[in-house]
Amino acid sequence: MKPALVIALLAAGCSTSWDPHAPKTVTASDEGGAVSVKHGQRLHLPLAAEPGSAYEWRLAEPPVRMVVAQGPGDQRGLDFTPVRSGEEQLRLEYRPVSGEGAPQRIVSYDVTVPETGVLAWFRSLFGRKRSP
Numbered sequence: 001m002k003p004a005l006v007i008a009l010l011a012a013g014c015s016t017s018w019d020p021h022a023p024k025t026v027t028a029s030d031e032g033g034a035v036s037v038k039h040g041q042r043l044h045l046p047l048a049a050e051p052g053s054a055y056e057w058r059l060a061e062p063p064v065r066m067v068v069a070q071g072p073g074d075q076r077g078l079d080f081t082p083v084r085s086g087e088e089q090l091r092l093e094y095r096p097v098s099g100e101g102a103p104q105r106i107v108s109y110d111v112t113v114p115e116t117g118v119l120a121w122f123r124s125l126f127g128r129k130r131s132p
Contacts, residue, residue: 032108039082046077060091067113085115
């Protein structure tokens, strides 16, 4: 009887849906805002495009620092992957596919990718201001 219980508990433990590398999700209804995403995670912006519409979400201008790189988008939104530590503003516009005409909606995200590893530890130790 005990082996059956052990197998059942192991099976229950293996069926968990927790994923430590799940994408960090930002909700579009927040009208943008600040978000922090760590290296090894994805940033998913659920900016849905209406299927069959003549509009799509586009970056208003290419990122200057390239803190995150844009991956493939789909009808549910856009995905970004951190490529280096730093801060970046992503300004997205919902505009006609033809590129002509004013955007229907504009959303901005201030994305921060924190430093990790030995360099972050070193800066936290020696980058602090000392008290007089």
